[in-house]
Amino acid sequence: MISFQYSRANNIAEAVRVMADNPGAKFIAGGTNLVDLMKMDVERPTKLIDVSKLPLDKVEETTGGGLRIGALVRNSDLAYHPLVERRYPVLSSALLAGASQQLRNMASVGGNLLQRTRCPYFYDVATSCNKREAGSGCSAIGGLNRMNAILGASDSCIAVHPSDMCVALAVLEAKIYVIGPRGERVIAFADFHRLPEDMPQRDNNLNMDELVTAIELPPQGFAANYTYLKVRDRLSYAFALVSVAVGLELDGGRVKEARFALGGVAHKPWRNAQAEAVLSDRPANEATFTHAADLVLREAKGFEHNTFKIELARRAIVRALSQAARGTSQSQSNKKIA
Numbered sequence: 001m002i003s004f005q006y007s008r009a010n011n012i013a014e015a016v017r018v019m020a021d022n023p024g025a026k027f028i029a030g031g032t033n034l035v036d037l038m039k040m041d042v043e044r045p046t047k048l049i050d051v052s053k054l055p056l057d058k059v060e061e062t063t064g065g066g067l068r069i070g071a072l073v074r075n076s077d078l079a080y081h082p083l084v085e086r087r088y089p090v091l092s093s094a095l096l097a098g099a100s101q102q103l104r105n106m107a108s109v110g111g112n113l114l115q116r117t118r119c120p121y122f123y124d125v126a127t128s129c130n131k132r133e134a135g136s137g138c139s140a141i142g143g144l145n146r147m148n149a150i151l152g153a154s155d156s157c158i159a160v161h162p163s164d165m166c167v168a169l170a171v172l173e174a175k176i177y178v179i180g181p182r183g184e185r186v187i188a189f190a191d192f193h194r195l196p197e198d199m200p201q202r203d204n205n206l207n208m209d210e211l212v213t214a215i216e217l218p219p220q221g222f223a224a225n226y227t228y229l230k231v232r233d234r235l236s237y238a239f240a241l242v243s244v245a246v247g248l249e250l251d252g253g254r255v256k257e258a259r260f261a262l263g264g265v266a267h268k269p270w271r272n273a274q275a276e277a278v279l280s281d282r283p284a285n286e287a288t289f290t291h292a293a294d295l296v297l298r299e300a301k302g303f304e305h306n307t308f309k310i311e312l313a314r315r316a317i318v319r320a321l322s323q324a325a326r327g328t329s330q331s332q333s334n335k336k337i338a
């Protein structure tokens with residue numbers, strides 16, 4: 001374990017000030033990802049700023065009919081919150097699909113947003129990884145890349161974002177509230193995470209001295225026709241090979257509005273506006289859903305060990321859209337795919 005300083009912030013202003021004064025510092029709340037990375041010598045912060053006692057642990061309705069979720073709300077508390085279960089069940093389902101109960105009890109939603117890839121080469125400091133050390137190379141491209149990206153990858157990085165929660169937030173079109181030395185700003189969820197391009201060391205567009213304070217959900221939650229389907233090597237405690245979050249609004253047997261996002265396939269939750277648009281005013285059937293899946297995956301590129309994910313993603317999209325259209329969402333207690 002590396003040597004580092006530790007302090008606990010008593011308020012948001014203090015947390016921001018201490019971070020601004022310590023460029024090598026990191027915020028810590030639940031620590032379910034950061035502590036592991038420190039143990040593996042991947043992260044080496046000079047100081048940990050504990051924000052776990054800040055007043056950011058509430059779930060509150062907004063005046064516009066949405067929901068504001070404090071960054072320190074625990075994953076378990078959010079998954080089982082009655083307003084989330086009733087109005088945003090795709091988010092509840094995605095949270096319950098991720099990690100173990102013990103981890104969900106510790107992990108904060110702000111930390112979930114910021115968790116880093118589980119690419120094994122990122123964790124192995126004896127290998128080259130542009131995400132860990134810019135310019136060193138990407139061992140995954142010619143290595144064991146079964147879990148890696150098929151969409152949005154670059155010559156610098158083929159890592160994938162590991163979060164389940166974030167795939168649902170992409171469908172819900174959440175907003176992220178952050179604060180730093182220059183004040184508060186709001187980031188649309190679609191603009192929060194980044195593709196690797198030639199800067200894979202940057203996972204998101206959050207500045208190093210900014211703190212996530214809240215996630216805001218709009219009124220539309222797709223409470224009737226939704227699903228979160230996660231395909232993985234084992235039914236529990238595993239990251240997605242492919243996951244799909246879906247929210248549909250139907251008019252009879254036709255699609256009025258459709259949103260769906262993929263996890264486990266790219267450096268960020270993956271949406272395709274053209275594929276969603278093609279579903280509009282079309283019959284909610286397998287042929288329509290297959291056409292949308294083909295549009296999403298027409299630019300997919302597999303590597304030596306993960307080419308199977310292209311067909312897996314196609315089938316998962318069709319299955320997830322079909323589940324949502326039928327109103328038979330994927331159970332996260334009985335994980336057999338419906």
